[in-house]
Amino acid sequence: MADTAQGYFLEHLSWKDAETVLTERSVVVIPIGAQAKQHGHHLPLNNDFLIADYLRNAIVKRLPVVVAPTINYSYYPAMAEYPGTVSISCETASRMFTEIVRSFARFGPRHFYFLNTGISTIEPLQLAADALHSDNVNVAYTDLRIALKTIRSDLEEQKGGTHADEIETSIMLFIAPEVVRMAKASRDFTGDGPGPLSREPRPDAVHSPTGAWGDPTLATREKGEALVRALVDGIADDINGLFNQIASISNRI
Numbered sequence: 001m002a003d004t005a006q007g008y009f010l011e012h013l014s015w016k017d018a019e020t021v022l023t024e025r026s027v028v029v030i031p032i033g034a035q036a037k038q039h040g041h042h043l044p045l046n047n048d049f050l051i052a053d054y055l056r057n058a059i060v061k062r063l064p065v066v067v068a069p070t071i072n073y074s075y076y077p078a079m080a081e082y083p084g085t086v087s088i089s090c091e092t093a094s095r096m097f098t099e100i101v102r103s104f105a106r107f108g109p110r111h112f113y114f115l116n117t118g119i120s121t122i123e124p125l126q127l128a129a130d131a132l133h134s135d136n137v138n139v140a141y142t143d144l145r146i147a148l149k150t151i152r153s154d155l156e157e158q159k160g161g162t163h164a165d166e167i168e169t170s171i172m173l174f175i176a177p178e179v180v181r182m183a184k185a186s187r188d189f190t191g192d193g194p195g196p197l198s199r200e201p202r203p204d205a206v207h208s209p210t211g212a213w214g215d216p217t218l219a220t221r222e223k224g225e226a227l228v229r230a231l232v233d234g235i236a237d238d239i240n241g242l243f244n245q246i247a248s249i250s251n252r253i
Contacts (some may be wrong), residue, residue, distance in 0.1 A: 004151055005060050006060065006061060006063055006064045007029075007059070007061075007063055007066060007067060008021050008067065009067050010065050010067060010068050010069065011069050014174035018064070019107065022109055024108045024109065024246075025125060026109045027063075027112070027113055027183070027242045027243060028060060028065070028067075028068055028108070028111070028112050028113070029053040029065045029066065029067045029068065029112075029113045029114075029115050030076055030101075030112060030113070031114075031115040031117075032048075032052065033046075033048040033051060033052025033053065033071070033117045033173050034046070034074060034076060034117075035049040035072035036073070036086040037086070038079050038082035038085045039168070039211065039212070040163075040164035040185070040188070040211045041185070041210050041211070042180060042182060042185040042212070043083045043164050045085070047164075047168070048118060049072055050175065050176050051081050051117045051136075051171060051175065052230070053070065054176070055161045055231070055235065056230045059115065059232070059235060059239065062232075062236055063236060063239055065239060068100075068104070071100070073086055074087075074088065074120075074124070075088060075120050075121055075123065075124050076096055076165075077090075077120060078197050078206075079163075079196070079197060079211070081197065081198055082197075083113075090123055090127070092125035093121065094127040094128045094131070095128075097114065097124060097125060097128035098128045098132060101137060101139060102137075104230065109136050110134075110136065110138060111137075111138045111243075112137065112139045113139075113140050113142075113239050113242060114139070114142065116142040116144070117141070117144070122141070125141045127248050129141070136205070138245065140242060142234075142235055142238065143234065146232075147230070148167070148231060149232070150231040151226055151227055152167060153171055155227065157218045158187075160191065160214065161188075161213040161215065162213060163212060163214065164210075164214070164216060165189075165212060165213060165216055166216060166218040166223070167227060169216035169225045170219040170221070170227055171228055172224065173220065173221040174225045175228060182219075184216065185216040185219070186210060187214075187215040187216075187217055188208050188210040188214070189205070189213060190208070193205065193206040199211070212215055
């Protein structure tokens with residue numbers, strides 16, 4: 001862990017050290033980043049894992065959080081048709097999130113933040129948050145639609161899309177340009193529709209031959225830098241909200 005860090009990476013600690021940082025005043029950050037999820041022809045399967053890794057490093061430098069290891073599998077039904085993608089059921093993902101939190105909560109923490117890099121993951125996260133509410137455990141999570149709404153409206157040029165698109169590709173050009181193959185990027189947006197993405201035209205799906213949904217050719221590193229700054233700030237604000245809740249509870253005791 002860097003000397004400038006304010007928080008802790010749990011996997012770097014011994015269990016005795018973990019005992020001192022897992023308390024009722026802790027906020028435990030649990031990143032979610034797919035390591036096997038298609039992102040078109042120009043981005044790797046571990047795209048979301050790389051984003052989660054960048055964000056967790058940014059947050060641990062800024063806030064006194066305890067950062068858990070990244071969860072690298074979850075619920076990604078819209079991508080399941082493309083080779084290399086692993087998508088577990090919503091119920092399994094929700095149960096996994098719930099059981100991970102309950103494992104940590106045994107040692108004291110009552111406030112958890114899922115650093116979420118997906119959209120479909122919001123459904124199992126909300127189910128987990130609802131289940132954990134009865135345990136007197138507070139769960140919050142990143143909603144990219146909210147966190148990036150303002151900056152996206154300022155920067156976006158594409159006509160539509162939300163996956164391996166102008167926005168996501170710009171983020172990757174900033175945080176990991178070495179993995180982006182822009183020569184393979186192409187516009188792939190035929191409009192919205194019901195169901196998942198599909199390589200074949202079907203009435204029950206969104207046709208996407210490449211697996212991207214949007215126009216990644218419009219991506220730039222400069223857009224990515226602005227998007228990442230806004231995202232880190234939004235995540236930090238969310239987590240600070242949890243710290244404020246902890247302070248409020250302490251003041252009432």
